Amino acid sequence: MRQVVEVVLGLAPATFLLFPFLLVGVLGTVLADMAGGAIDRGTAGLILWALAGAVGIMALWVVVLNDGAAGLNQATRLALTVGLLLGIASGARWLWEMSKSVHKYEATTWAVWLVLLGGPLLVATLRLVQLWKSPQNDAT
Secondary structure (H helix, E strand, O other): OHHHHHHHHHHHHHHHHHHHHHHHHHHHHHHHHHHOOOOOHHHHHHHHHHHHHHHHHHHHHHHHHOOOOOOOOHHHHHHHHHHHHHHHHHHHHHHHHHHHOOOOOOHHHHHHHHHHHHHHHHHHHHHHHHHHHOHHHHOO
16 A cells, blocks of 8 residues: 555656656757757756656656565665665755745645655655665665
């Protein structure tokens, strides 16, 4: 039952709503910059943050579908940990950028972003703790 809740509340919104828009937005930005002759530093940063989010979503799917990665070796756990941390950093960065913006976002905008990012951030944080606390942590 826990996996179903995590998929419905944490993974599905980010995977099926946010992820496609993220990729299309990055692709559009890259194509626009390339038409100008070069990719600038801001676009390179955007690409890295988008990739971090994508890696985080993929790592979260692996951890959730493997029920906390029980039985995986330490190297795999480390790779999943890095992926989850990249995803957490990407999602938290976006919420931080929104909070410090000069533009004051309305409650509905915050609600949408909290649904899209809050679930994955919560699930990733809980699974990150479980990933290293579980008794199967000694698998080789």
